[in-house]
Amino acid sequence: MTSSRIAIAGAGLGGLACARVLQLHGLDVTVFEQEPAADARPQGGTLDMHGDTGQVALRTARLHDRFRTLARPEGQQMRALDPHTAEVVIDELPEGDFRPEIDRGQLRGILLDSLAPGTVRWGHPVADVTATGDGARLTFADGRAQDFELVVGADGAWSRVRRALTGVRPEYSGVTFVEFGLDEADRRHPALAARTGQGTMMTKVDGKALVAQRTSSGHIRCYATFYAPEDWAAGLDFADTGAVRASLLERYAGWHPDLLAYLRDLDGGFAHRPLHVLPVPHAWTTTPGLTLLGDAAHLMPPLGVGANLAMLDGTELATALATAPSVGEAVRAYEAGMLPRSIETAKACASGLHDLLSDDLGSMAA
Ligand SMILES: Cc1cc2nc3c(=O)[nH]c(=O)nc-3n(C[C@H](O)[C@H](O)[C@H](O)COP(=O)(O)OP(=O)(O)OC[C@H]3O[C@@H](n4cnc5c(N)ncnc54)[C@H](O)[C@@H]3O)c2cc1C
Numbered sequence: 001m002t003s004s005r006i007a008i009a010g011a012g013l014g015g016l017a018c019a020r021v022l023q024l025h026g027l028d029v030t031v032f033e034q035e036p037a038a039d040a041r042p043q044g045g046t047l048d049m050h051g052d053t054g055q056v057a058l059r060t061a062r063l064h065d066r067f068r069t070l071a072r073p074e075g076q077q078m079r080a081l082d083p084h085t086a087e088v089v090i091d092e093l094p095e096g097d098f099r100p101e102i103d104r105g106q107l108r109g110i111l112l113d114s115l116a117p118g119t120v121r122w123g124h125p126v127a128d129v130t131a132t133g134d135g136a137r138l139t140f141a142d143g144r145a146q147d148f149e150l151v152v153g154a155d156g157a158w159s160r161v162r163r164a165l166t167g168v169r170p171e172y173s174g175v176t177f178v179e180f181g182l183d184e185a186d187r188r189h190p191a192l193a194a195r196t197g198q199g200t201m202m203t204k205v206d207g208k209a210l211v212a213q214r215t216s217s218g219h220i221r222c223y224a225t226f227y228a229p230e231d232w233a234a235g236l237d238f239a240d241t242g243a244v245r246a247s248l249l250e251r252y253a254g255w256h257p258d259l260l261a262y263l264r265d266l267d268g269g270f271a272h273r274p275l276h277v278l279p280v281p282h283a284w285t286t287t288p289g290l291t292l293l294g295d296a297a298h299l300m301p302p303l304g305v306g307a308n309l310a311m312l313d314g315t316e317l318a319t320a321l322a323t324a325p326s327v328g329e330a331v332r333a334y335e336a337g338m339l340p341r342s343i344e345t346a347k348a349c350a351s352g353l354h355d356l357l358s359d360d361l362g363s364m365a366a
Pocket of ligand 1: 013155156273296
C-alpha cells in the first residue's frame, strides 16, 4: 500500500481544473478516470463560461488566453420562437462577452493539455472510498487499493466518493431531456441553421420545450425537454430512432412543421437524459481526507452553471491546498465557501427549471 498526496476521482472539467492549479503550485496529484481514454466518448454540446465563475477559474488556471482563442462570443445569441407560428419573438445578442460559448470537448482539451504527462490514469474506475483518519483509501474496481492524504470526489452525478460522506443519492427532477443533433447544419440543414442563429434557439409551451444550440463545427445540438414520469420511456427502445422520433412527434403534435423539422431531420440517434438532482441543501460534516466538488457535491438542473461551478470549486480547492497550513484546514476553508454558494445556486436552478418549461417565452433559462 503506497501513500501519495492527493487523488482526484474523475477527469471531468472540475477534476481537471483542480489538478491543473495543484500542479501550478507544485503539488503532487493523480487523477483516476473510469473511461479508458480521453476520446472514449463524444463530449456533447456547448457550454457558456460565465465571467464571474468559469472564467475566474480559467484565469486562476492561467488558461484564459487559450480559452479566448476558441471561445465564441456570438454564441451568446438567444432566440425565442413561437411554437405554433415559428415566428421569432425575441432575438438578443448581449454586448460584451460575459458568457461566451465553447465546445465542451475543446474546453476539456485545454485542461488536459495543460497537465503533466501521466497525470490522468485512464481506465481506473473507483469502486470504493473509506476515510482512514489521517487520509482516505481508494479501492479500484480491480480490487487494488491506494492511500492518499486527500481524495477529491470529482466523479460527477453518481459519485462513489460521495457515498463515504453522505448517504444521499440524486432524485429524478420530473423533467426529461432527449438529446439529438444535426451535422454540418449550414450545408445540410440550411433552414434549421438559419432558424437557430449563432447561439441558442428556444421554443416552448404546455410544459414542453425545444432547445437548439450551435457548436463550433456548425453542428446543432438539440434538447427536447418536457415534464414526464420517470418511467415515461418504458417500452421505448432508444436504439430505434424511428420509434423515438414518432413518440416525440406525437408529444409535440400541433407545433409548427418548421420546428418539428429539428426532430425529423436529425443525424444519428436520440439519447435519453432524465434529469436528476441532489436535494437542496446538500451538505456534510467536514471529514479529514475527503471532499467533493462539482456535480458530486451539488448536482443541479443543467441551466448553464454546473460546469462553471465545478471548475470554480476545483480551482478554489487547489488554491486552498496550496496556501493553508494543513490539508484539513484547506478542506474546511474550501467547503465553507463552496457549500453556501452551491446551496444558493441550486435553489435558483430549481425554480429556473420550471421557468424553462413555463409558457413565458421571455424566461429563456438555458
Ligand atoms: C445537456 C446538458 C447541458 C449542460 N449545459 C451546461 C452549460 O451550458 N453550462 C454549464 O455550466 N453546465 C452545463 N451542464 C452541466 C455540466 O455538464 C456539469 O455540471 C459538469 O460537467 C460537472 O462537471 P464535473 O467535473 O463535476 O462532473 P463530470 O463532468 O460529470 O465529470 C465526472 C467524471 O468522473 C468520471 N467518473 C464517474 N464515476 C467514476 C468512478 N467511479 N471512477 C472514476 N471516474 C469516474 C466520469 O467518467 C467523468 O469523466 C450541462 C449538463 C447537461 C446534462
